[in-house]
Amino acid sequence: xxxxxxxxIGVLIPTFLGITLLTFTLIRLxxxxxxxxxxxxxxxxxxxxxxxxxxLGLDQPIATQYMNYLGQLLHGNLGTSLKTQENVWVEFKxxxxxxxxxxxxxxxxxxxxxxxxxxxxxxxxxxxxxxGVMTISLxxxxxxxxxxxxxxxxxxSVLLGWTPVSGRLDLAFDVQPQTGFMxxxxxxxELADPSLNAGAFKDAVKHLILPAIVLGTIPLAVIARMTRSxxxxxxxxxxxxxxxxxxxxxxxxxxVHTLRNALIPVxxxxxxxxxxxxxxxxxxxxxxSWPGIGKWLIDAIGRRDYPVVQNGILxxxxxxxxxxxxxxxxxxxxxxxxxxxx
Amino acid sequence: xxxxxxxxxxxxxxxxxxxxxxxxxxxxxxxxxxxQQGEIVGxxxxxxxxxxxxxxxxxxxxxxxxxxxxDDLTFDxxxxxxxxxxxxxxxxxxxxxxxxxxxxTSLNPSxxxxxxxxxxxxxxxxxRGAALQARALELMExxxxxxxxxxxxxxxxQLSGGMSQRVMIAVALACNPKLLIAxxxxxxLDVTIQAQIMDLLVNLQKERNMALIMITHDLAVISEVAHxxxxxxxxxxxxxxxxxNLFRHPTHPYTEALLASIPEHSKGARRLSTLPxxxxxxxxxxxxxxxxxxxxxxxEHCHQERPGMTQHDTGAVRCFYPLVDKEAV
Numbered sequence: 001x002x003x004x005x006x007x008x009i010g011v012l013i014p015t016f017l018g019i020t021l022l023t024f025t026l027i028r029l030x031x032x033x034x035x036x037x038x039x040x041x042x043x044x045x046x047x048x049x050x051x052x053x054x055x056l057g058l059d060q061p062i063a064t065q066y067m068n069y070l071g072q073l074l075h076g077n078l079g080t081s082l083k084t085q086e087n088v089w090v091e092f093k094x095x096x097x098x099x100x101x102x103x104x105x106x107x108x109x110x111x112x113x114x115x116x117x118x119x120x121x122x123x124x125x126x127x128x129x130x131x132g133v134m135t136i137s138l139x140x141x142x143x144x145x146x147x148x149x150x151x152x153x154x155x156x157s158v159l160l161g162w163t164p165v166s167g168r169l170d171l172a173f174d175v176q177p178q179t180g181f182m183x184x185x186x187x188x189x190e191l192a193d194p195s196l197n198a199g200a201f202k203d204a205v206k207h208l209i210l211p212a213i214v215l216g217t218i219p220l221a222v223i224a225r226m227t228r229s230x231x232x233x234x235x236x237x238x239x240x241x242x243x244x245x246x247x248x249x250x251x252x253x254x255x256v257h258t259l260r261n262a263l264i265p266v267x268x269x270x271x272x273x274x275x276x277x278x279x280x281x282x283x284x285x286x287x288x289s290w291p292g293i294g295k296w297l298i299d300a301i302g303r304r305d306y307p308v309v310q311n312g313i314l315x316x317x318x319x320x321x322x323x324x325x326x327x328x329x330x331x332x333x334x335x336x337x338x339x340x341x342x
Numbered sequence: 343x344x345x346x347x348x349x350x351x352x353x354x355x356x357x358x359x360x361x362x363x364x365x366x367x368x369x370x371x372x373x374x375x376x377x378q379q380g381e382i383v384g385x386x387x388x389x390x391x392x393x394x395x396x397x398x399x400x401x402x403x404x405x406x407x408x409x410x411x412x413d414d415l416t417f418d419x420x421x422x423x424x425x426x427x428x429x430x431x432x433x434x435x436x437x438x439x440x441x442x443x444x445x446x447t448s449l450n451p452s453x454x455x456x457x458x459x460x461x462x463x464x465x466x467x468x469x470r471g472a473a474l475q476a477r478a479l480e481l482m483e484x485x486x487x488x489x490x491x492x493x494x495x496x497x498x499x500q501l502s503g504g505m506s507q508r509v510m511i512a513v514a515l516a517c518n519p520k521l522l523i524a525x526x527x528x529x530x531l532d533v534t535i536q537a538q539i540m541d542l543l544v545n546l547q548k549e550r551n552m553a554l555i556m557i558t559h560d561l562a563v564i565s566e567v568a569h570x571x572x573x574x575x576x577x578x579x580x581x582x583x584x585x586x587n588l589f590r591h592p593t594h595p596y597t598e599a600l601l602a603s604i605p606e607h608s609k610g611a612r613r614l615s616t617l618p619x620x621x622x623x624x625x626x627x628x629x630x631x632x633x634x635x636x637x638x639x640x641x642e643h644c645h646q647e648r649p650g651m652t653q654h655d656t657g658a659v660r661c662f663y664p665l666v667d668k669e670a671v
Contacts, residue, residue: 237447238442238444238447238448239447239448239449239450239451241403241442241448242442242448242449242450242510242513243450244403244405244434245401245403245434245435245439245440245442246434246435246461246462246465246513247430247431247432247433247434247435247436247462247465247466248431248435248461248465249431249465250427252465257450260452261450261451261452334452335451335452336451336452336497336499337451337497337499
């Protein structure tokens, strides 16, 4: 198990280097620089522009800039935002809980519904339910997030008025961010001051539902399809026949003997969805004005706020990598053949 | 061969069909088989001749994929054709147990060997706690697994094929079944291990006086251990008879051809004899006797009409022109 961990960690170093190189170059490939964006339509004399660039260290050769950036990173310095002059890590820390809350809600929705749909579709293979699940999940997978989000807002928020259009909480409530998770903060605020904040928690849930469904749609489709095909594969295994030949109940055959083995590839897929969720969060947060890191990054790209873009993306990527790393380890726990591999 | 005793297992005119109703494929056709308590019955035949399907149908393992029709399908006084799923599961795994061809894939890779043995004991006998542990250990020792105590916690991938098959046998014997079905139990094993497993099975059968159905394509093994043998071809039993009569004096041309393909039976021949052609599939079934395109003795009659089973003094044969004992002629 220890060497298994070491090998996994060894792979991480080139991955991180690759990410820094990519974000560093890509943001610089976008036309315009931070100074130009700040100045906007007002003109700025070339001397002043050059002076400002020099102050930010952007006048140096690209290679030198990159080495400086890496040097900073090695010192654990994520830099400061060019706009707010705030430390990037502090900004990230403040905004991240909003994204995490949204992503967790989306993942919970996708996992619960996806697993159930996949399992039932596999058991009732060829039935109307099976065909329905497969068709709907293919549609869900192919749906552009921004379009899907807008359609749902039109239907549930505008037409039916069931859910709010945007944000995390109604302005009427006075909720101080403590954990950064609106559900928890609203819950606590409601308990602390029932007269002022009555219904805050319910309001927070209402705000969360639609974005979570939108963000969870693609992972849901992937999980449902993967669960189904993995279940079908395992159902054909000899050991499932053995389980039936033992006279076990159908429920035992499915949940004890089939599902446990079928879940192994599904687990990997769920881990990979974290990347999809982070990518999707950018769009979803923008559509629903959700104050998380997705929206923060989009704004930073618009401002050519190099430190925020570079390090913000690096942080998000680290998160994705870390999740996959954890999934790898879980995989080892779920599958004794991997755990014992020398 | 007639006995007054009611057979433990009685199969009469069993057919198993796969595919659509309009275009069915008959994997098993008009199969009759009886098994007495404590008897070893061998079923031999080529791959795809319907040996396994018959047993799977009997145990209800076809999971609604195959359509099963029979005049009678009785085990231990219970009608398996009309039995409910719940009642069938009380018999399967307890009174009828089955072991399979490939032990390495027949055990669930995610659970320890001990868990998989104890599972049957829990479900069928309601054993718990220390009694459960003790019984599992006893079973592991019964099937002669060395270091049984530590092996209880082993995962299947940590065991060899032979050990895995012993575990499968332990699972099968857990509830003292009246009938054990061994579906090619040694095919996937090393030659040296094959004999060990076969000895183990036969010894356990004798000790417990349980009935044993041995599915195989290894005629040599069958001729040594079985009391009776059924030879299957393309979903039909073509000959059934007592050992050793059937091996000494085969009456069906297919049985004769099978025996001629064993080295021991054709000493002095430079090449082993083979039957020309292959087993007919779904679309090329002949109109007459299923063996007629390959049979050395086939006549026009054989090509036109399918023969039924004809009883004779030591068994039954599905042939219009059963072979006569050459020595007697």
